Each structure stands twice: as C-alpha cells, then as structure tokens.
Amino acid sequence: MSSLKGRLFLILVAATGLIWLAATCWIYVGTTREVESVLDARLQEAARMVLSLASAKGVGNIPKDGDTGEAPELLNYERQLSCQIWSLDGRLVARSSGAPNERLSDNGAGFSDRRINGETWRVFTAEDTGKGVRVLVGDRVGLRDHFVAEIIKGVLAPLALTVPLLGFLIWASLNRGLRPLRVLAEELSRRNADDMSPVETGRMPDEIRPVIGSLNALFNRVEDALRHERAITAFAAHELRTPLAGLRTQAQIAMAARDEPTRTTALRQILVGVDRTTRLVRQLLAIAKLDSAPEALPAHQISIGGVIQEVVDALPAPDRAVPVTIDSALTDTMVTANREFLLLAVRNLHENAARHMPQPGAIRWSMQQESGSLAVYVDDDGPGIPEDEIALVTKRFYRGRNKSALGSGLGLSIADLALRASGARLVLRNRSDATGLRAEILWKMA
Amino acid sequence: MRILVVEDDPVLSDGLKVGLGLYGATLDIVASCADGHAALAADDFDALVLDLMLPDGSGLELLAALRARGDRTPVLLLTALDDVADRIRGLDAGADDYLGKPFDLEELAARVRAISRRQEGRASPQASYNGVTLNPARLTVTVNGTDIGLSRREFAVLAALMNRPGTVLSKGDLEAKLYGWQEEVESNTVEVHVHKLRVKIGRTKIETLRGIGYRMRPVAS
Incomplete structure (x- = not known):
C-alpha cells in the first residue's frame, strides 16, 4: 500500500x-x-x-x-x-x-x-x-x-x-493529522527547478522537521554544487573568450595595418594566441576527461622514470630548452597506476616547473622511498608560490601572483586530479634550500 | 585621447594597444587590479577599459573603489561575463558601458569615443569651435569647411584642446595625452606640434598663455 x-x-x-x-x-x-x-x-x-x-x-x-x-x-x-x-x-x-x-x-x-x-x-x-x-x-x-x-x-x-461514524472520524482525523505532509508536498511541487531556498519549518510538526531539515541540507548541497559548476563555466568562458578576443583584435589590426611591421607583429601575435588557445583547449579536455573518469581505472606496473622521460621527450619547443636531470633510481622504481593519468600529472608538473623557470635554471626529478611511502619530487628554480596561495593553486583557473604568461590556471589542478585518480597525492611546498617550488607526488603503500 | 586598459591577457592587451592606437588613442596597459589602482592614482585618463576577471580580484572592486573616491573617469567593462545579469551588475557598479568578448575593434573604439565625449558633456560626435570641426571617429579636421590633413600626434593635441575649448592645458597635460608610459617623450615636441597645427588650421586659432599653457582662442576676442 x-x-x-x-x-x-x-x-x-x-x-x-x-x-x-x-x-x-x-x-x-x-x-x-x-x-x-x-x-x-x-x-x-x-x-x-x-x-x-x-x-x-x-x-x-x-x-x-x-x-x-x-x-x-x-x-x-x-x-x-x-x-x-x-x-x-x-x-x-x-x-x-x-x-x-x-x-x-x-x-x-x-x-x-x-x-x-x-x-x-x-x-x-x-x-x-x-x-x-x-x-x-x-x-x-x-x-x-x-x-x-x-x-x-x-x-x-x-x-x-x-x-x-467511527470510520468517518478516523478518516477525517487522518486527513487533518497528515495535512502538514500535504502542505509540504504542495509547496515542493510548486517550486521551480532552480529554487534552492530552504523550506519553512515554522508550523511543521516535530516529526516532519527532520525530513525538512535533511531536505534543506540537500538543497544547500545541490546549490553549492550548482554554484561551483556555474563558477567553473564562467571561468572557462572567460579563459576561452579572452584569447579569442585577442585573436580577433590582432586579425583586425593585421587587416587594417598600413605598414608591414605592424601587420607582421599582429600576425605573430595571432600565432602566439592560437598556440595558447590550443593549449587551453587541451587542458580543458583533460579536465573534462578527469571529471568523467570512472572510479576504478585500469592500472599497470609502470616505471616512473620511464614516464618522466617520455614526457620530457615530447615537450613543446620552448619548454625543451630547460635542462632536466632525472634521478636514475626513478627508472627502476615501479608504481601501480593508470599510465595515461600518470603521464598527464607528470607532464603538467613538468610544464609548470618549466614555465616558471628563469634563465638559467634546471628541473630536477628525484625520489625518496621509505617503508610505507614513496615520494617523487620535482624541483624548479622558479619564484615558488606565496605561502597563502599554496592551498589555492590547485583550484581550477586559479592563477597566482607568480603566474606565467602562458599559464591557463589549470595545470596544477589537472596534476592534482590525475594523481588523486591514481591513488597518489600532490603536495606543493616552497623549497627550503633555495627559491623554487618542490612538487611532491606521494604514494602511501597500504 | 589617453586610455588605461586593465587586462591580463598579453595577446589581447597588445591588440588593444596597437588597435586603439590606430584610432588615435594613446594606451597604457596594466594586468592587475593593484597596478590599475596605482595607474589611476598617478595619472588622469580619458577612459578606462576594464576586464572583470583579473588575477588579483574582480574589476568590479576596482570600479567600486574608483567611484567611491569620486573619480568620474568613463569606464567600459570588457569581459567574457556578458550575461544580462552581469551587464546589469557592471553598469550598476558605476560602469558607463559594457562590451562582451570577443568584440569588434571598431565597435570598441566607437564606444570608448562615445563614453569619453559624454564625459566632456558633448552629445554630438563632432567637436566644433571657432570654425574648426574635429571628427574623432574619422580622425578628420575641417576648418571653415575645408579638410585639413593632420598627423596622429597633431590630431591628439587638437582633440585635447577642443574637448573643453577655453580651458588652458599645460605642456605636461598635453604630453600626457600624447604619450603612454613606455614612450619616450621628446623635448619641445608639444611646441613643435602646436606650431605645425597653427600652420595648418590658422595662426590665431590656438592661443599661447606664456608660462601656463595653451587653449583654443575664445571666439569673442
């Protein structure tokens, strides 16, 4: 019934x-x-x-x-x-x-x-x-x-x-007694789909209040999720439309320019803009892929050193100029992880290090194995991250004070997501021995 | 016309600098709210082109602070957030106009001209005074109906003087309209431009107030 x-x-x-x-x-x-x-x-x-x-x-x-x-x-x-x-x-x-x-x-x-x-x-x-x-x-x-x-x-x-008579009385009492439920149901059915305001608990009986309380808590959570999603969408729109606006403006300049140097500069700027937009789109696709990744990913035994070497070999030209040293112990160290996601994390950490590198400087991959944990470090000689921003830089589209010109604000957040999906953790801290950032990939062995 | 652009995308800000420059404007570009505050405190601008999502905060905060201290510089918001609600919020925060990215360079130039001329209390797109008519959209000048060819800098000096005819502008004021921060200011350049202008539009149109500056000669005298 x-x-x-x-x-x-x-x-x-x-x-x-x-x-x-x-x-x-x-x-x-x-x-x-x-x-x-x-x-x-x-x-x-x-x-x-x-x-x-x-x-x-x-x-x-x-x-x-x-x-x-x-x-x-x-x-x-x-x-x-x-x-x-x-x-x-x-x-x-x-x-x-x-x-x-x-x-x-x-x-x-x-x-x-x-x-x-x-x-x-x-x-x-x-x-x-x-x-x-x-x-x-x-x-x-x-x-x-x-x-x-x-x-x-x-x-x-x-x-x-x-x-x-008794039957009628029972029926009538039930009607009256259950009225708050009916009122609640009517109020809920009248709501707009996006109305997340809390339901009034004022005149509701004690028995229904916990239900309304849970309902309101659910509304809150859904609204938070929606607000977060809207914020992400707004950021993504901004991040894509701004370079597009730049491309359009430069294209108009190239068309309107009467002198050759202006036109050439504008065309070069268009190339830079296209490269940057391409990278941004690639990053957005990576984020979308990470967001929709299933809970359990196919995992294999992979050599970390192999993954790092593969990333370094495939770097785009400007990043390839930065010298890299890879600890030889890394080549013999195997972890169980999803290959694609580990590549994604390593590439973004490496690119992040390369983008913030002053000339001259080097990127060093090293590791430390203890009983129960494995830490892989990547150190750079860049400016590091201001302490108050360390917790924020893994948020999407967050670009700190020490941002690079080519950054999308997505790299560290991609690395963070990809490592979580691989059962590892990303720990960022400024180097204690010199200026620069140490990004640490931490595996806890159960 | 001197314009401050607060925009953190390097390709776009370079495009704005060159592009609006083609329409006769002098641009200064900053990439953060903090630099925007500093620039506005240091210099006067005819217009401010403001991005909303900046690395160190929202352009709306910069705008609110600007209006709170009584600064009436015309502001155009240039942003990817161009929902109706965003536009309303921006205009209600004190902006004079709103343009969503991506945009047309000519439209941006026209809108910037429009907000700055309203700031000067002019509704007409052309400025006319004492037989001199200046058209900022076409960068053309006519004197008693005859077209006069002017260089970009000469046009900028004349436009500054014609904005509020009768007001005296010092040499420094005119230099500020002509050069952005990165540009080297050549000595005597204002005098040179004024001299060339007098040759082209007529000796008596511009009056020199020795030790003070320049102004359009009042009609009555």
Missing part, C-alpha cells in the same frame, strides 16, 4: 474492529455464563417449590395428549418452564401445560441435559422419597441461547451504527 493515509486508516479500523470483537466475545461468554446460572437457579427453585406442594396422589391435571404436540412459542415467557411430577415407581403424576409427555430426565436428582423431539432441555430433578414423588423442571436450551443472543444484539446494534 503506497498511501500513508490508506495504510493508517486500515490499521486503525482493523485495530478498533479487533478490540470490539474481543469485547463482544467477552460479553458473550460472560452473559452466557450469567444467564445459565440465573436460569439454573430458577429451575432449582421452581422444582423445590413444586416438590413442596406435590404428593404422589398428585395434583391432577394431566392434560390431554393433544396439547403436548404443539411446541411452545419460544418467546412465550409464560411457558418457559415445563414441569413434570413423577411417582418414584415411574408414573407420570402431573405435568404443566406445554410440558412433553416424555420423561424430561432419566437421571437422579440434580441437573441434566436431554434431547426431546429435536430440542435440548435443561432439567433439574428434585426427589422426595417421603412423598414418593420426583419433580422435574426444565427449560429449552434454545430459549436460553435466544436470551444471550438478544443481549449480544443489544450490545452490538449501537456499535454497528457507530462503525460508519
């Missing part, structure tokens, strides 16, 4: 019904017992009374047989009791009108039940050996059941009338 109201209604109605049923059974059993004991006492008393009046000579009045065949009307309370007086030698001395001819009980003194002509009789027998008579007083069990049924009917009839 999907409706909370329907479910509560069924539960409440079933529980109420069950309680009524139990009460009715109780009343039935109690009433039956009570009726029996009262009527038994009546039989007993009547028998003794008759016995005290009767004698073996009889009181006469043996009705004709024709009378006995007619079953007395059950509701005829005047004829509820039937009485027979028998002599001890087995002769019917007398009987009340309506009493059967057949002997009501063969038992001795006391209570007994007997079936006569399809009807069960409850009989009390009293004997007086002095008088030589036996008095049998009986009533029909059917009559007793009828009493009980009447009483139960009397109890059930008003209940049956109140059932619909």
